[in-house]
Amino acid sequence: MEAPHSPAPEGATATARLTLHAPEQTQELGRTLAKLLRPGDLVMLTGELGAGKTTLTRGIGEGLGVRGAVTSPTFVIARVHPSLVGGPALVHVDAYRLGGGLDEMEDLDLDVSLPESVVVVEWGEGKVEDLTEDRLHVVIHRVVGSTDDERRVVTLTGYGARWSGVDLALG
Numbered sequence: 001m002e003a004p005h006s007p008a009p010e011g012a013t014a015t016a017r018l019t020l021h022a023p024e025q026t027q028e029l030g031r032t033l034a035k036l037l038r039p040g041d042l043v044m045l046t047g048e049l050g051a052g053k054t055t056l057t058r059g060i061g062e063g064l065g066v067r068g069a070v071t072s073p074t075f076v077i078a079r080v081h082p083s084l085v086g087g088p089a090l091v092h093v094d095a096y097r098l099g100g101g102l103d104e105m106e107d108l109d110l111d112v113s114l115p116e117s118v119v120v121v122e123w124g125e126g127k128v129e130d131l132t133e134d135r136l137h138v139v140i141h142r143v144v145g146s147t148d149d150e151r152r153v154v155t156l157t158g159y160g161a162r163w164s165g166v167d168l169a170l171g
Contacts, residue, residue, distance in 0.1 A: 012158065019154075026052040031062050032170050039116050041134075046125045054070070095127050139154070
């Protein structure tokens with residue numbers, strides 16, 4: 001993984017950019033991120049279809065030691081994976097089909113799950129920011145078009161006091 005420097009977005013307290021060259025590296029990034037995550041953390045994942053959001057979440061689940069296969073919750077909207085090792089549960093949400101912003105997200109009671117769980121929301125940008133001031137936003141960019149290039153550029157941005165001073169370069 002390479003970690004080129006990038007300027008911090010407004011309001012960010014920590015930021016890093018990584019270049020990954022294979023899906024296995026995306027999953028490994030998730031396992032590494034899991035070591036930083038704790039109950040109450042909200043992780044927002046952004047990226048086009050096929051970028052690797054679920055692959056990253058699968059790695060987070062492995063790193064947290066949760067039960068059940070982490071797969072895309074597109075049709076069930078949210079899936080809870082309890083911990084097998086006494087850590088926080090993983091709540092995996094796919095907000096792709098939710099168009100109502102925070103009102104629709106509130107129907108999922110994420111604010112109830114958030115204090116004792118790690119909540120990962122795919123397609124959450126513009127929908128979950130108001131759940132907490134402290135969040136980690138992960139943006140995954142991939143090469144699009146007819147190519148076999150597996151490269152992904154992942155930008156990690158922490159917001160709020162929780163992420164202040166956290167080294168997201170993970171290198």
